Amino acid sequence: MKQQIDFAKGKGLVPVIVQDYRTRDVLMLAYMNQEAWNKTRRTGKAHYYSRSRGKLWLKGEESGHFQEVKKTLIDCDNDTVVLQVRQRGGGACHMGYRSCFFRKRVPGGWKVSEKRLFDPEKVYKK
Numbered sequence: 001m002k003q004q005i006d007f008a009k010g011k012g013l014v015p016v017i018v019q020d021y022r023t024r025d026v027l028m029l030a031y032m033n034q035e036a037w038n039k040t041r042r043t044g045k046a047h048y049y050s051r052s053r054g055k056l057w058l059k060g061e062e063s064g065h066f067q068e069v070k071k072t073l074i075d076c077d078n079d080t081v082v083l084q085v086r087q088r089g090g091g092a093c094h095m096g097y098r099s100c101f102f103r104k105r106v107p108g109g110w111k112v113s114e115k116r117l118f119d120p121e122k123v124y125k126k
Contacts, residue, residue: 006078021070021084027092028100065089090118
């Protein structure tokens, strides 16, 4: 049984859950189109499609915090991907944290539950 990612269901995009390949911690959620998938397969580095910028991007192209793909999984409906990666450099989050999921729910609201690893203003010189 040959499996292929079904990009058509999401109008050309599929969600990608990104995990640390050792701990299985969720680092981020991103999206891929066919081109991003092809580049990821070809290079071994995670490429995504930015919905806000409307273009392909290599994770780490600005920050140097690349994601080396160790394992790729697809869900039962062929429309969601899990990438298990080795996070290179600092964290995966553009706000300076290891994970984009750095806040946890506490009584009365949300609390930052991780240490910031880098200053995004210094890393992303926009």
